[in-house]
Amino acid sequence: MKANNKGVNTVCLHSGELEDTTFKGAVSPLYMATSYAFDDVDIKRYPRYFNTPNQEALCKKLAALEHAEAALIFGSGMAAISTALMAFLKAGDHIVLQQTMYGGTYHFAVTQLNKYGIEYSFTNGWAVEDFEREIRPNTKVVYLETPSNPLLTITDIKRVAQLAKSKGLISMIDNTFASPINQNPIDFGVDVVLHSATKYMGGHSDICAGVVAASQEHMDQVFQSAICFGGNLSDYTVWLLERSIKTMGIRVKAQNDNALKMATYLESNPEVEKVYYPGLKSHPDYELAQSQMSGFGGMLSFELPHVDISQFFKHLKLIKPVMSLAGVESTVILPVTTSHALMSPEDREKQGIKDSLIRFSLGIEDIEDLVIDIEQAIVQAKTMTIPA
Incomplete structure (x- = not known):
């Protein structure tokens, strides 16, 4: 309508x-x-x-x-x-x-x-x-x-x-x-x-x-x-x-496009254990999302269990580790310490919110630059955590 x-x-x-x-x-x-x-x-x-x-x-x-x-x-x-x-x-x-x-x-x-x-x-x-x-x-x-x-x-x-x-x-x-x-x-x-x-x-x-x-x-x-x-x-x-x-329509469309591309990339990254994005065909409710959404949104989450997340955040150069979401700039947070910190660990566990879960809000940057930023931050974080 x-x-x-x-x-x-x-x-x-x-x-x-x-x-x-x-x-x-x-x-x-x-x-x-x-x-x-x-x-x-x-x-x-x-x-x-x-x-x-x-x-x-x-x-x-x-x-x-x-x-x-x-x-x-x-x-x-x-x-x-x-x-x-x-x-x-x-x-x-x-x-x-x-x-x-x-x-x-x-x-x-x-x-x-x-x-x-x-x-x-x-x-x-x-x-x-x-x-x-x-x-x-x-x-x-x-x-x-x-x-x-x-x-x-x-x-x-x-x-x-x-x-x-x-x-x-x-x-x-x-x-x-x-x-x-x-x-x-x-x-x-x-x-x-x-x-x-x-x-x-x-x-x-x-x-x-x-x-x-x-x-x-x-x-x-x-x-x-x-x-x-x-x-x-x-x-x-x-x-x-x-x-x-006034610009929400064109902003959100660009964020939709970036999120789908990023989710597809993250799903292929061996360091990423799981990606949560309704625009992926691997999402259990992909068809339902298709039936009630005209776009899959600019938000996704992914699990990065084998990387020191604090180091990963520190080495991001474009993507900002800041609170909130949906701005024109790409941002990441750790839900267990921010958006869902007021939940008990038991209640977070019931929802499936792990300590390694990162929430990713896609902005309107060029997707190639965002992928490069993710890749280099993972490399840097793993380098920092290798025992001497």
């Missing part, structure tokens, strides 16, 4: 843009006010109510990108996720969470939900049957993440969404790794779509933001929690994010 039958790059550029009626500039004007008139106006505007001109405009673009009726922009991905969860859960309720998921969401569930009398359980896998087994009489929400962070597991979005609807439950998905360029879960029946807009939407490692997109009815419910928790984004950052999204 296309938003109003427009192509995705056209939506990225033009949906929800503000017209500069004063000077006829080519870009949206920036309105920095935190105080607006309240008398004789149609809308009483206030930043925490998500209705400043720049907020409203960007939310229209985000809704169009996710084929949703409405959207809200937040100060971070976790602000979006936590606000959405608390909008649909109350004391006595239960939520089913996918086993393979972002460490920050896992940490929120295990440290915060019980404080509010909300029960939770994790699936033992990511098949629809795994979700169904965890549903209880008091279950209200089913939460999935596909492709997952950091193992790139693929969940059947349509079947899980159908299961939730058949039980009268709200389905939520973290769509960050795919981005709306590669996957639109609402088309498969999901109720609420979540993003860390810090990632592919921002795309330049200089913006922190989050997104919730859904039907107007569901967004009205999210809004009631949002104005209480106060996780709105500053208008300057809203304006920067709107600017960044």
Whole structure:
């Protein structure tokens, strides 16, 4: 489905843009006010109510990108996720969470939900049957993440969404790794779509933001929690994010291409034990990914068990060992010490996150240069670890 039958790059550029009626500039004007008139106006505007001109405009673009009726922009991905969860859960309720998921969401569930009398359980896998087994009489929400962070597991979005609807439950998905360029879960029946807009939407490692997109009815419910928790984004950052999204389509396509080439190379490298990327035919859910994704994404993970990873990171010259992901520059992290450090070793083991697992976010550099960087860093790291 296309938003109003427009192509995705056209939506990225033009949906929800503000017209500069004063000077006829080519870009949206920036309105920095935190105080607006309240008398004789149609809308009483206030930043925490998500209705400043720049907020409203960007939310229209985000809704169009996710084929949703409405959207809200937040100060971070976790602000979006936590606000959405608390909008649909109350004391006595239960939520089913996918086993393979972002460490920050896992940490929120295990440290915060019980404080509010909300029960939770994790699936033992990511098949629809795994979700169904965890549903209880008091279950209200089913939460999935596909492709997952950091193992790139693929969940059947349509079947899980159908299961939730058949039980009268709200389905939520973290769509960050795919981005709306590669996957639109609402088309498969999901109720609420979540993003860390810090990632592919921002795309330049200089913006922190989050997104919730859904039907107007569901967004009205999210809004009631949002104005209480106060996780709105500053208008300057809203304006920067709107600017960044204009190039998201072409950026993500380049990252998709690089990731597939890199995954293919890593799979042939004798030092690499395993590669996790849904675009590889060796991936167990390759066909499922093909059926629900228009591109396989710019994220992959790989295991490097016989190389000192700290030395490997130190010898990288182009690829940056830094936190976060999805910028135009290629980056790597070690999930056990960063994104999933808040998980216990036992829970990481259940997910299959090994100490040798490296998460790789492909940027837009020339792939040949990235391959050379990987190869030389492995050689240097192995040289440093050879006993005298």
